[in-house]
Amino acid sequence: MALIVHKYGGTSMGSTDRIKNVARRVAKWHDAGHRIVVVPSAMSGETNRLIGLAKEIQSQPDPRELDMIASTGEQVSVGLLAMALLAIGKQAVSYAGWQVAIKTDSAYTKARIQSIDDAKVNRDLDDGKIVIITGFQGVDDLGNIATLGRGGSDTSAVAIAAAMKADECLIFTDVDGVYTTDPRVVSEARRLKAITFEEMLELASLGSKVLQTRSVEFAGNYRVPTRVLSSLTDPMLDIEEEANSGTLISFEEDKHMEQAVISGIAFNRDEAKITVLGVPDRPGVAYHILGPVADANIEVDMIIQNQSVEGKTDFTFTVSRNDYQRAIDVLNGTREELGAASVTGDAKVSKISVVGVGMRSHVGVASQMFRTLSEEGINIMMISTSEIKISVLIDEKYMELAVRALHKAFELEKA
Amino acid sequence: MALIVHKYGGTSMGSTDRIKNVARRVAKWHDAGHRIVVVPSAMSGETNRLIGLAKEIQSQPDPRELDMIASTGEQVSVGLLAMALLAIGKQAVSYAGWQVAIKTDSAYTKARIQSIDDAKVNRDLDDGKIVIITGFQGVDDLGNIATLGRGGSDTSAVAIAAAMKADECLIFTDVDGVYTTDPRVVSEARRLKAITFEEMLELASLGSKVLQTRSVEFAGNYRVPTRVLSSLTDPMLDIEEEANSGTLISFEEDKHMEQAVISGIAFNRDEAKITVLGVPDRPGVAYHILGPVADANIEVDMIIQNQSVEGKTDFTFTVSRNDYQRAIDVLNGTREELGAASVTGDAKVSKISVVGVGMRSHVGVASQMFRTLSEEGINIMMISTSEIKISVLIDEKYMELAVRALHKAFELEKA
Numbered sequence: 001m002a003l004i005v006h007k008y009g010g011t012s013m014g015s016t017d018r019i020k021n022v023a024r025r026v027a028k029w030h031d032a033g034h035r036i037v038v039v040p041s042a043m044s045g046e047t048n049r050l051i052g053l054a055k056e057i058q059s060q061p062d063p064r065e066l067d068m069i070a071s072t073g074e075q076v077s078v079g080l081l082a083m084a085l086l087a088i089g090k091q092a093v094s095y096a097g098w099q100v101a102i103k104t105d106s107a108y109t110k111a112r113i114q115s116i117d118d119a120k121v122n123r124d125l126d127d128g129k130i131v132i133i134t135g136f137q138g139v140d141d142l143g144n145i146a147t148l149g150r151g152g153s154d155t156s157a158v159a160i161a162a163a164m165k166a167d168e169c170l171i172f173t174d175v176d177g178v179y180t181t182d183p184r185v186v187s188e189a190r191r192l193k194a195i196t197f198e199e200m201l202e203l204a205s206l207g208s209k210v211l212q213t214r215s216v217e218f219a220g221n222y223r224v225p226t227r228v229l230s231s232l233t234d235p236m237l238d239i240e241e242e243a244n245s246g247t248l249i250s251f252e253e254d255k256h257m258e259q260a261v262i263s264g265i266a267f268n269r270d271e272a273k274i275t276v277l278g279v280p281d282r283p284g285v286a287y288h289i290l291g292p293v294a295d296a297n298i299e300v301d302m303i304i305q306n307q308s309v310e311g312k313t314d315f316t317f318t319v320s321r322n323d324y325q326r327a328i329d330v331l332n333g334t335r336e337e338l339g340a341a342s343v344t345g346d347a348k349v350s351k352i353s354v355v356g357v358g359m360r361s362h363v364g365v366a367s368q369m370f371r372t373l374s375e376e377g378i379n380i381m382m383i384s385t386s387e388i389k390i391s392v393l394i395d396e397k398y399m400e401l402a403v404r405a406l407h408k409a410f411e412l413e414k415a
Numbered sequence: 416m417a418l419i420v421h422k423y424g425g426t427s428m429g430s431t432d433r434i435k436n437v438a439r440r441v442a443k444w445h446d447a448g449h450r451i452v453v454v455p456s457a458m459s460g461e462t463n464r465l466i467g468l469a470k471e472i473q474s475q476p477d478p479r480e481l482d483m484i485a486s487t488g489e490q491v492s493v494g495l496l497a498m499a500l501l502a503i504g505k506q507a508v509s510y511a512g513w514q515v516a517i518k519t520d521s522a523y524t525k526a527r528i529q530s531i532d533d534a535k536v537n538r539d540l541d542d543g544k545i546v547i548i549t550g551f552q553g554v555d556d557l558g559n560i561a562t563l564g565r566g567g568s569d570t571s572a573v574a575i576a577a578a579m580k581a582d583e584c585l586i587f588t589d590v591d592g593v594y595t596t597d598p599r600v601v602s603e604a605r606r607l608k609a610i611t612f613e614e615m616l617e618l619a620s621l622g623s624k625v626l627q628t629r630s631v632e633f634a635g636n637y638r639v640p641t642r643v644l645s646s647l648t649d650p651m652l653d654i655e656e657e658a659n660s661g662t663l664i665s666f667e668e669d670k671h672m673e674q675a676v677i678s679g680i681a682f683n684r685d686e687a688k689i690t691v692l693g694v695p696d697r698p699g700v701a702y703h704i705l706g707p708v709a710d711a712n713i714e715v716d717m718i719i720q721n722q723s724v725e726g727k728t729d730f731t732f733t734v735s736r737n738d739y740q741r742a743i744d745v746l747n748g749t750r751e752e753l754g755a756a757s758v759t760g761d762a763k764v765s766k767i768s769v770v771g772v773g774m775r776s777h778v779g780v781a782s783q784m785f786r787t788l789s790e791e792g793i794n795i796m797m798i799s800t801s802e803i804k805i806s807v808l809i810d811e812k813y814m815e816l817a818v819r820a821l822h823k824a825f826e827l828e829k830a
Binding site: 016019020050053054056057058061062064065066068069071072075076078079080082083084086087093094096098099143144145 | 434465472473479483484486490493494498509511513
């Protein structure tokens, strides 16, 4: 008898018929003798509707009051799912975050979970009940509702699994796992049976929107075995088959891993590159360029500072394409003060990354990557590396070509 | 500086524009130097939407889970109203019932308020904040959300006013007060400047749907001066004028009352009459007839048992017209066991009541009423009386005629 946490996304909870399907799937797991805690998201569209109402009232909604409103979507979901389970003869009870209680800090709209009291939940599980807990939210020390930000239900599920020492956290979603790359770009892309937390973290933060980044960090820090799997299969699918489906995100590198050097290729189409030319090269130049950009709430990704020539340097960084014009405006406002010659940019660039823990012990991944791109005649604009990732910035028109070539070069289509 | 509780109904909160109007009105009262607590209902249609979702899942929704869902409508309202006040520069904070805390029993979907802890609210008021509290709901000893049933926000507002010893509870609604009778039936109907709780209770329970019956009971028991007034006026209406508008429901008979014998005429068109003929007249006959009716959740209003003749009696009672066929079916099911000759009924009857505390000290109200109906040729089918009310059942086709004749006979058009 294992303790399993299930998480269902907004699409899986998108209608009362779908909620009934979720109930059948949950009941199947409970019938197999497991202790089950379920964390559902708000019905799809509901959180956007609530935030839309708030913005009609206040263009920058007060964060505490916004959380008061936005948290209700999940509260409706847990009640409906509990009813759907009761309707098919299972014992079930729903809780809002404050009822558990899931304690958070007071950073409304982007709070972090501090502790989870599982006493009440364990009593219910002992009584044979299925326990359903709102995702996305908790309560702070002052008794105010605080939400974790978009996608926060993933984090709630993993945090609950960690606090309760669950055997596995199953994230049911509308994709059937993590792939070597986006199958829409490379038809040979292959679903990974397992991946490490570190790899998943790089893939999540690089735009593979399967899981919220913070939930992966949480799963890694607390060593919660987490599986991403499909909620679109028949709810009565054989439970053994379901338990081995999807992609397991694991901390046990040696046990589960496929020993490939590279696990996957991530890409982000919507990048933009900005260069500040001819800046006097003195201490603090990076801070003086990027400080005002950060103050404008623009996130900076890759950064390069050229070798200084005659006391002047060029400084290049990337931002999300949405923020490109705003970043250019900020820099034109500070250009004179910086003593820079000019500000230029390119909003038609993409980032491609190869990710894999195997990279640690294998030399030659970088040279293989650069050779492959070179053979396709693709120019590399910027390079950044981490222990398990190499990212390059290229012209967006070569993006698909580059992903396909790298997928082939690293033989990712082979299991 | 007075403490005033405002309550706004679902229509007043029906859109973000209307919520902004509510905020302007509330701010006006706060600017005048009052301490203000606001209890808004859910946006119109929202509670029905939520209950509709629940019924799609479970035809008889689990009461605890239904409250989990239904309570969210008010939570959204309080957050939006707090934002609307913050947006116009007022300090405001919203609370759900459990945050206050408003403690209730565990009778989910029809809970009763047991206690209200006003410490947190008073601290906020001391800090100059406007406090907004969800209507319709509280939290039980187990930490579960419990709602008070439809119209429960009226009760919440009055209960909060009682607990905090508010100077007045203002119920803003889409009518501008309590009338001597329905102006759609009698064009001379006059708005009452004041009315006693007892009269209001009779009028509320007789179908003048201005206030929920339980909220009037609460206001009476705790002697909370309560005023029903319009939310459809200009929000910036002169505050003195607004403070004296509508109808004050008061416990101070001598001070505010208009000293009329009769305050108003209530009526209920949708009645039905059922007679069980030839029942053996033995102890418990009323229980044996009405027990199965009550078990079917059918509410019975007027009851008459005829003088027994040769050991047999006729038993007549009224039900809401919606329940007529179901009640007939129940009785046909038990008729043989009762030993009754037959069951008959009439679904085209209406009830008319004259209400007034002045009746206590004035004889002759009943005879005036019966004479008036007799002069119009209207036959009385049943009569029931209380200390401040006389009700009669008549053929529905004479309903308007009877109301107009009685309104005139008791000179209700005169102040």
